[in-house]
Amino acid sequence: MKATVYVTIKENVLDPQGTAVQGALHSLGFNEVGKVRIGKYLELQLDTNDKNEAEARIKAMCEKLLANTVVEDYRFELEG
Amino acid sequence: MKATVYVTIKENVLDPQGTAVQGALHSLGFNEVGKVRIGKYLELQLDTNDKNEAEARIKAMCEKLLANTVVEDYRFELEG
Numbered sequence: 001m002k003a004t005v006y007v008t009i010k011e012n013v014l015d016p017q018g019t020a021v022q023g024a025l026h027s028l029g030f031n032e033v034g035k036v037r038i039g040k041y042l043e044l045q046l047d048t049n050d051k052n053e054a055e056a057r058i059k060a061m062c063e064k065l066l067a068n069t070v071v072e073d074y075r076f077e078l079e080g
Numbered sequence: 081m082k083a084t085v086y087v088t089i090k091e092n093v094l095d096p097q098g099t100a101v102q103g104a105l106h107s108l109g110f111n112e113v114g115k116v117r118i119g120k121y122l123e124l125q126l127d128t129n130d131k132n133e134a135e136a137r138i139k140a141m142c143e144k145l146l147a148n149t150v151v152e153d154y155r156f157e158l159e160g
Binding site: 018 | 120121123140
């Protein structure tokens with residue numbers, strides 16, 4: 001089973017990396033670019049076929065390691 | 081218009097960050113985790129309503145700044 005996890009910075013938290021990328025795009029001439037937010041994208045192979053169990057385990061992984069839930073949100077998709 | 085860009089490391093390129101996360105998950109007891117691949121996830125607001133133009137511009141941004149096309153792949157979605 002394959003899990004895809006998206007970790008994003010919460011809406012009301014500053015994203016300095018996004019601001020830097022926005023500035024770099026502007027200086028390259030991409031002036032139509034407004035707000036930029038940057039997050040993480042993870043693909044995990046899981047050695048299980050039980051979708052409910054996989055959901056619970058991925059949730060635990062996100063809470064414990066993959067996301068800092070103070071300043072980040074996460075969501076995930078399972079397939080296969 | 082909102083663009084979502086996914087930048088991932090090419091399949092045949094080593095991903096040391098992914099390997100580190102895999103090791104950390106194993107040491108936390110998540111032994112069912114196999115390969116982990118980590119990428120970037122970007123959300124950009126674009127001040128344009130022309131979808132074709134936006135596609136061409138996002139492609140140029142990816143080629144020039146957002147992705148290192150030697151070792152990374154990218155894909156994007158447009159909405160709004």
